[in-house]
Ligand SMILES: Nc1ncnc2c1ncn2[C@@H]1O[C@H](COP(=O)(O)OP(=O)(O)O)[C@@H](O)[C@H]1O
């Protein structure tokens with residue numbers, strides 16, 4: 001069932017409009033493309049409404065928080081809400097600066113479909129103590145509760161990633177093991193997961209189930225891409241994503 005859904009998604013090639021950051025934009029575009037999705041990265045707020053209208057799903061990421069990027073984020077988020085597109089928010093390093101916290105508060109004044117962040121980022125958005133170190137997560141306790149609290153507070157789905165990923169709608173929280181210890185060492189894996197989940201929200205299933213499927217699928221692809229060498233992980237991962245999903249459909253199914 002899950003495998004058929006992923007195959008149908010790849011046949012549709014959903015257009016994912018992605019405002020990422022200047023560090024990981026290329027990796028995110030290649031990840032989406034390998035996974036059978038069509039990436040488009042906007043750069044001018046003036047074209048936001050037109051590009052969002054073309055998109056099947058939208059992901060925004062606050063990794064680069066300059067004034068121009070903030071204007072682009074506002075324009076894209078506003079258009080996504082007006083046009084009722086699935087909208088994923090990635091609060092990169094939100095605990096690191098006042099500017100990031102302000103921007104996130106502004107972007108979360110309206111609804112989003114899903115927030116995807118690491119444990120420290122989600123803790124900040126849940127109003128809990130957090131121990132992040134720039135883009136990296138610190139040690140945070142009670143991860144399932146933190147994910148659920150964040151989902152309730154912002155009335156959306158939450159994916160809290162890490163050695164175990166937690167997917168929550170505030171009422172139900174699922175823990176999904178998977179992934180590789182190499183993944184937090186490759187810059188951009190979180191950004192890729194956020195963008196990938198935006199595309200998964202176009203699946204013909206409940207958004208919570210789509211978020212669980214997408215998170216499990218990404219994690220299993222991450223396991224398969226691990227040959228023990230950090231420098232190989234990203235190219236292996238693109239190769240695994242580009243394979244027909246039946247090649248690792250079993251692993252996805254047993255993860256549920
Ligand atoms: N120690 C780990 N073991 C296995 N997978 C991990 C580990 N840390 C992160 N991941 C995986 O890496 C991806 C990105 O998560 P994370 O590193 O938390 O995001 P970010 O890059 O935003 O900090 C997710 O798919 C997650 O499951």
Ligand SMILES: Cc1ncsc1CCOP(=O)(O)O
Pocket residue numbers: 021023024062063064092135186187188189190191192
């Ligand atoms: C290094 C860096 N600096 C600002 S954004 C960014 C990339 C963050 O990517 P990820 O959260 O996926 O590791």
Ligand SMILES: [Mg+2]
Pocket residue numbers: 092093117118135190191
């Ligand atoms: Mg991140």
